[in-house]
Amino acid sequence: MSNKYRTHNCNELRKEHVDSDVVLSGWINKKRDHGNLLFIDLRDNYGITQCIIDKENLNFKEIEKIQLETVIRIEGKVVNRSNDTINNEIKTGEVEVGIKNFKVLGTCKELPLPVFSDQEYAEDIRLKYRFLDLRRKKIHENIILRSKVITFIRNEMNNLGFLEFQTPILTSSSPEGARDFLVPSRLNPGKFYALPQAPQQFKQLIMVSGFDKYFQIAPCFRDEDARSDRSPGEFYQLDLEMSFVEQEDVFNVVEKLLLNTFKKFSNKKILFEKFPKITYKDAMLKYGSDKPDLRNPLIINDITGIFLRDDVKFEIFKKLVKSGSMVRCILTKNTKDKPRSFFDNIDKWAKEQGTSGLAYFTFENEKELSGKGPVGKFFSKESLEEIMKLTGAEVGDSIFLACSKQKELEKITSLARDKIAQDLNLINNDVFAFCWIVDYPMFEIDDTNNKIEFSHNPFSMPQGNLENINFDKPLDILAYQYDIVCNGVELSSGAIRNHIPNLMYKLFSIAGYKKEVVDEKFSGMINALSYGAPPHGGIAPGIDRIVMLLADEKNIREVTMFPMNQNAQDLMMNAPSEVSEKQLKELDIYLKTKK
RNA sequence: GGGGGUGUAGCUCAGUUGGUUAGAGCGAUCGCCUGUCACGCGAUAGGUCGAGGGUUCGAGUCCCUUCACUCCCGCCA
Numbered sequence: 001m002s003n004k005y006r007t008h009n010c011n012e013l014r015k016e017h018v019d020s021d022v023v024l025s026g027w028i029n030k031k032r033d034h035g036n037l038l039f040i041d042l043r044d045n046y047g048i049t050q051c052i053i054d055k056e057n058l059n060f061k062e063i064e065k066i067q068l069e070t071v072i073r074i075e076g077k078v079v080n081r082s083n084d085t086i087n088n089e090i091k092t093g094e095v096e097v098g099i100k101n102f103k104v105l106g107t108c109k110e111l112p113l114p115v116f117s118d119q120e121y122a123e124d125i126r127l128k129y130r131f132l133d134l135r136r137k138k139i140h141e142n143i144i145l146r147s148k149v150i151t152f153i154r155n156e157m158n159n160l161g162f163l164e165f166q167t168p169i170l171t172s173s174s175p176e177g178a179r180d181f182l183v184p185s186r187l188n189p190g191k192f193y194a195l196p197q198a199p200q201q202f203k204q205l206i207m208v209s210g211f212d213k214y215f216q217i218a219p220c221f222r223d224e225d226a227r228s229d230r231s232p233g234e235f236y237q238l239d240l241e242m243s244f245v246e247q248e249d250v251f252n253v254v255e256k257l258l259l260n261t262f263k264k265f266s267n268k269k270i271l272f273e274k275f276p277k278i279t280y281k282d283a284m285l286k287y288g289s290d291k292p293d294l295r296n297p298l299i300i301n302d303i304t305g306i307f308l309r310d311d312v313k314f315e316i317f318k319k320l321v322k323s324g325s326m327v328r329c330i331l332t333k334n335t336k337d338k339p340r341s342f343f344d345n346i347d348k349w350a351k352e353q354g355t356s357g358l359a360y361f362t363f364e365n366e367k368e369l370s371g372k373g374p375v376g377k378f379f380s381k382e383s384l385e386e387i388m389k390l391t392g393a394e395v396g397d398s399i400f401l402a403c404s405k406q407k408e409l410e411k412i413t414s415l416a417r418d419k420i421a422q423d424l425n426l427i428n429n430d431v432f433a434f435c436w437i438v439d440y441p442m443f444e445i446d447d448t449n450n451k452i453e454f455s456h457n458p459f460s461m462p463q464g465n466l467e468n469i470n471f472d473k474p475l476d477i478l479a480y481q482y483d484i485v486c487n488g489v490e491l492s493s494g495a496i497r498n499h500i501p502n503l504m505y506k507l508f509s510i511a512g513y514k515k516e517v518v519d520e521k522f523s524g525m526i527n528a529l530s531y532g533a534p535p536h537g538g539i540a541p542g543i544d545r546i547v548m549l550l551a552d553e554k555n556i557r558e559v560t561m562f563p564m565n566q567n568a569q570d571l572m573m574n575a576p577s578e579v580s581e582k583q584l585k586e587l588d589i590y591l592k593t594k595k
Numbered sequence: 596g597g598g599g600g601u602g603u604a605g606c607u608c609a610g611u612u613g614g615u616u617a618g619a620g621c622g623a624u625c626g627c628c629u630g631u632c633a634c635g636c637g638a639u640a641g642g643u644c645g646a647g648g649g650u651u652c653g654a655g656u657c658c659c660u661u662c663a664c665u666c667c668c669g670c671c672a
Contacts, residue, residue, distance in 0.1 A: 030632075030633085032630090032631045032632065032633095032634050032635095033628090033631095033634085034628060034629055034630075034631070034634075034635085035626095035627065035628040035629075036628070036629050037628090037629035037630065037631080038629095038631095039630080039631050039632065039634085041632070048632095050631085050632070052630085052631090054629060055629080067623090068622085081630090082630085084630085085630055085631075085632085087631095087632055089632080090632085093632090110605065110622080110623060111605075111606085111622075111623095112605065112606075113605085113606060114605095114606060114607095114621075114622065116633085117606085117607085117621080117633090119606075119607055119621090120607085121606070121607080122601090122602085122606090122607095122664070122665090123664060123665065124663075124664055124665095125606080174672090176672045177671080177672040178670080178671050178672075179670085179671085197671095197672085200672090222671060223671095224670055224671040225669085225670060225671075227666085227667080227671085228665090228666070228667090230671070352598095352599085353667090353668090354598080354668080411668090453672080454672055455672075456672055457672055458672065459672090460672095493672095565664075565665090566664075566665065566666090567663095567664090
């Protein structure tokens with residue numbers, strides 16, 4: 001490509017171009033002004049080319065004064081660099097362009113943040129001037145990576161026989177799940193559309209419509225609070241759904257897709273080529289979480305039984321256990337020589353998390369087996385042997401103990417598992433550890449009001465032979481519901497769907513929804529399922545999180561082009577914003593709070 | 596809604612026990628410099644110490660209130 005702005009881009013010129021006349025356009029990345037000799041690093045999307053001019057040139061005085069990040073067009077001749085001035089850091093480093101003529105194409109004011117710098121900047125400035133921030137090397141490359149990953153995934157899905165369809169953005173509000181973003185309808189005063197939290201019902205309807213395999217890089221909207229791995233407002237999923245499949249069929253497709261993607265875009269080793277399957281129940285016990293980081297070798301054990309023994313004198317825990325608490329522990333290998341401060345810091349940290357802290361001791365065998373540390377003396381030799389049997393502990397290992405009710409216990413042991421592994425430097429950052437979490441319960445109980453609720457997706461198929469499901473014990477019903485986790489990040493969530501209307505009504509009734517309510521709120525779905533619905537299932541991996549892992553970033557905004565801040569504001573575009581009285585009137589909306 | 600962290604020059608930060616006129620690097624402006632690639636050297640400008648209140652002879656520093664950003668909990672079927 002050659003036009004009035006450029007004959008080459010800023011990453012193209014090599015030795016073979018020496019002596020040719022070229023035109024380059026780009027941003028002034030950096031100037032090095034020697035007074036009578038000036039170097040300009042010209043940058044575009046593709047790379048950097050060093051351009052040079054000296055005082056013999058009539059343009060010298062003028063070009064010397066130009067601000068960094070000004071866009072200029074340069075005419076010049078490609079010249080060789082002498083051996084001692086070759087720059088191997090850049091692709092064009094063997095040559096440079098001797099400037100003959102130049103023109104300013106876009107002027108630049110004094111910069112609110114430097115583009116040429118690896119420093120980190122306050123988030124609000126970066127977001128307000130995102131167009132400048134995006135010029136910076138690391139994030140520029142992240143966004144390009146994101147584009148390439150999406151293209152790759154799209155190709156893979158096409159090759160696997162999936163068809164890409166768009167689904168509506170303006171749809172109806174649904175009672176389950178996250179808060180909806182609402183859009184008022186002008187033509188239907190008093191009524192609202194909702195932005196889709198995910199194309200869940202639509203993708204099932206696509207299956208009912210007979211399309212067999214669907215995918216979409218789908219925008220999803222949820223009005224919930226942000227986290228470092230969770231954008232407020234909107235994010236993207238690789239939404240996919242397949243007809244006439246069992247759970248394993250979905251697993252095979254997604255495992256292959258993720259393996260191919262992660263191998264192509266990262267050099268990190270994949271720890272398990274065949275993703276291990278962990279039941280939800282096991283995950284909550286062994287890792288305290290349904291998104292365990294399997295790079296972390298620490299395992300949680302339940303040793304509640306120990307505290308029923310008469311030869312254990314740890315009265316605080318024993319009393320709590322009698323009133324229904326449990327005791328779980330984390331074992332650290334060969335930590336007998338760690339300083340007291342190591343243990344106390346972890347206990348202190350646990351207290352800062354709002355818990356009663358972590359007790360600990362080390363297994364010792366001086367004269368005979370004993371527990372060393374503040375609570376070690378409470379355990380008899382026999383009880384220590386029993387603990388060693390239960391946990392696989394050996395002399396020289398230490399053990400951290402937490403005692404609490406189940407939910408709180410899971411939370412603190414999960415956090416402690418991460419914290420201890422970090423302190424002991426046990427996590428290998430050069431690997432990806434995938435796993436499936438399977439056998440989610442269909443329902444869970446809400447502590448605050450003792451109400452039975454869907455634990456994940458109300459459209460999931462319960463496990464077991466339909467005649468044998470015991471609906472009287474809803475908390476025991478498992479679902480064909482699964483998650484993929486990688487390095488402790490929840491990557492996707494999916495299920496084999498319930499395509500049987502009567503079973504759907506039954507499950508909704510357990511969660512407290514009458515048939516009429518289901519008919520009204522899920523009319524499209526439930527109606528469609530009554531007209532010959534195929535068995536089907538799918539999953540929806542989060543695109544942003546996949547790219548975040550591939551780019552080795554800890555924050556999702558580093559792989560999002562124009563993210564909102566934590567308060568769901570776009571500081572560059574000033575969204576959300578107030579609207580005119582006229583707009584509100586047309587929508588039949590009256591604001592309660594007025595200035 | 597709750598908890599933690601941060602807030603000092605355009606940017607990144609330092610600022611001791613409360614004590615004189617609040618500093619550095621980068622950037623900006625001006626000058627010198629013909630082989631740099633984080634060029635070098637010299638000078639100048641640039642501050643509501645997030646905001647408000649309080650304690651004190653004296654507050655960037657201590658106390659209270661508040662705001663912004665961020666991390667976490669809740670929330671995210």
